[in-house]
Amino acid sequence: MPEGDETPHPYFPRSLSLLGYKPNRVPLTELLGLFFGLVALALIGTWILAGRYKKGGADRVIICWFVACGFIHCVLEGYFAVNHKTLVGGGSYLAEMWKEYAHGDSRYLTSDSFVVCMETITALVDGPLSFAAAIAHLTGSRHRYPLQLIVSLCQLYGDTLYMCIEAKDGFIHGEFGHPLHFWFYFVFLNLFWIFVPLILIVQAYIALTVGTSRESTRGKKQK
Amino acid sequence: MPEGDETPHPYFPRSLSLLGYKPNRVPLTELLGLFFGLVALALIGTWILAGRYKKGGADRVIICWFVACGFIHCVLEGYFAVNHKTLVGGGSYLAEMWKEYAHGDSRYLTSDSFVVCMETITALVDGPLSFAAAIAHLTGSRHRYPLQLIVSLCQLYGDTLYMCIEAKDGFIHGEFGHPLHFWFYFVFLNLFWIFVPLILIVQAYIALTVGTSRESTRGKKQK
Numbered sequence: 071m072p073e074g075d076e077t078p079h080p081y082f083p084r085s086l087s088l089l090g091y092k093p094n095r096v097p098l099t100e101l102l103g104l105f106f107g108l109v110a111l112a113l114i115g116t117w118i119l120a121g122r123y124k125k126g127g128a129d130r131v132i133i134c135w136f137v138a139c140g141f142i143h144c145v146l147e148g149y150f151a152v153n154h155k156t157l158v159g160g161g162s163y164l165a166e167m168w169k170e171y172a173h174g175d176s177r178y179l180t181s182d183s184f185v186v187c188m189e190t191i192t193a194l195v196d197g198p199l200s201f202a203a204a205i206a207h208l209t210g211s212r213h214r215y216p217l218q219l220i221v222s223l224c225q226l227y228g229d230t231l232y233m234c235i236e237a238k239d240g241f242i243h244g245e246f247g248h249p250l251h252f253w254f255y256f257v258f259l260n261l262f263w264i265f266v267p268l269i270l271i272v273q274a275y276i277a278l279t280v281g282t283s284r285e286s287t288r289g290k291k292q293k
Numbered sequence: 294m295p296e297g298d299e300t301p302h303p304y305f306p307r308s309l310s311l312l313g314y315k316p317n318r319v320p321l322t323e324l325l326g327l328f329f330g331l332v333a334l335a336l337i338g339t340w341i342l343a344g345r346y347k348k349g350g351a352d353r354v355i356i357c358w359f360v361a362c363g364f365i366h367c368v369l370e371g372y373f374a375v376n377h378k379t380l381v382g383g384g385s386y387l388a389e390m391w392k393e394y395a396h397g398d399s400r401y402l403t404s405d406s407f408v409v410c411m412e413t414i415t416a417l418v419d420g421p422l423s424f425a426a427a428i429a430h431l432t433g434s435r436h437r438y439p440l441q442l443i444v445s446l447c448q449l450y451g452d453t454l455y456m457c458i459e460a461k462d463g464f465i466h467g468e469f470g471h472p473l474h475f476w477f478y479f480v481f482l483n484l485f486w487i488f489v490p491l492i493l494i495v496q497a498y499i500a501l502t503v504g505t506s507r508e509s510t511r512g513k514k515q516k
Binding site for chain 2: 239
C-alpha cells in the first residue's frame with residue numbers, strides 16, 4: 071500500500087508507490103477536448119492542403135493519418151520520452167494528458183524501462199518518418215511506399231509488444247474493464263495503431279510487389 | 294540473497310531467486326560447438342544450394358544470412374517462446390544453450406515479460422519470414438526486397454529495444470564487462486542483429502526506390 075505521507079493516487083496496481091504525485095488540475099473534458107481538437111485541426115489543415123495537390127480520397131486519408139501520427143509521436147510521445155521521470159508531479163497540459171492516460175496504464179508514471187525505450191524510438195524514428203511519409207505521398211514520390219512500410223511496421227511492432235506485455239502481466243497497470251480507462255484509452259486507442267498500420271503494410275507491400283505499375287497507370291488515366 | 298534450500302546459481306543479479314534451478318551438465322565447449330556447428334552446416338548447405346541457382350557472391354551471403362536467421366529464430370528462439378517457464382530446470386541441449394546464454398542475460402530464466410513477448414514475435418514472424426526472404430532471393434522473386442525490408446526491420450526494432458532496455462536497467466542481468474558473458478553473448482552476438490539488418494534495410498530501401506531498374510539491368514548484362 072502507498073506509504074502514509076504520500077498523496078493518495080487513483081492508479082493501478084493500488085499498492086503502487088508514486089512519490090511526488092500531484093493530481094491533475096485541468097478538467098478531463100478540457101484535456102480530451104484539447105487533444106482531439108488539436109488532432110482534428112491538424113487533420114483538417116492537412117486534408118485541405120492535400121486537396122490543393124489534387125490528391126484523391128484514399129491518398130488524402132493516408133496523408134492525414136501520417137501527419138496526425140507525426141504530431142502525436144513527436145509532440146506527445148516526445149514529451150514523454152524527455153520528461154517521463156518528472157511526469158507524476160508535472161502540471162503542464164502535456165504532463166496532465168499523460169497522467170490522464172496513465173489511468174489506463176500506470177507504467178507511464180513509473181519510467182517503466184520498456185515503455186520509455188519504446189516511446190523514445192517512436193518519438194525519434196516513427197515521428198519524423200511519419201512526416202516524411204506524408205510528404206512523399208503528397209508529392210507522389212517513389213519513396214512513399216517504402217516509407218509507409220517502414221513507419222507502419224515500426225508502429226505495429228511497438229504497439230503489439232506494448233499490448234502483449236501488458237496482457238502477459240495480467241493487465242495490472244489499469245482498472246481492468248473500466249469503460250474509459252481500459253476500453254477506450256488502453257484497448258481502443260492502441261488497437262488503432264495495430265489495425266491501421268496492418269492495412270497500410272498490406273497496401274504498401276502490394277504496391278511494392280504486384281501493384282505499382284498498374285497503380286501508376288490508373289493514376290495517369292484519372293488525370 | 295537466494296533462500297537457503299535453493300541450489301546456488303551463477304546468474305545476475307546475485308540476489309535473483311531461481312527456484313528449481315539445475316546446473317548445466319553439457320560442457321560449455323560442446324554447447325557452443327553444437328550451436329555454431331549447426332549454424333555452419335546450415336550456412337554451407339545453403340551456400341552450395343545458392344551456387345546451383347547461379348547466384349553471385351553478395352546474393353549468396355544474403356541467402357545464407359536469412360537461412361541462418363530462420364533456423365535460429367524458429368528453432369532456438371521458438372524453443373524459448375514455448376518453454377521459457379521451465380527453462381531454469383531444463384536438461385535438453387536447447388534448454389542448456391539458453392542457460393548458458395543467460396549468464397549474459399538472466400531475463401531468459403525469469404520469463405521476463407518483454408523478453409518472452411519479443412522472442413515469441415521473433416519466432417512466429419521473423420523466423421518464417423526469414424525463410425521466405427531466402428527463397429525469394431534464391432528465385433529472384435520481386436518479393437525479395439519487400440521481405441528483406443520487413444524481416445530486417447523487425448529484427449532491428451526487437452534487438453534495439455532488447456539492448457536499450459537492458460542498458461536503461463543498468464546491465465544488471467549479467468556480469469558487466471565479463472569477456473564471454475557480457476562482451477561476446479550480450480554485446481557481440483546482439484550487435485550482429487543490429488548492424489546486418491541495418492545494412493540490409495538500406496540495401497532493400499535503395500533497391501525499392503532508386504536502384505531496382507538499374508540492378509535488374511546490371512543482372513541481365515552479367516548473365
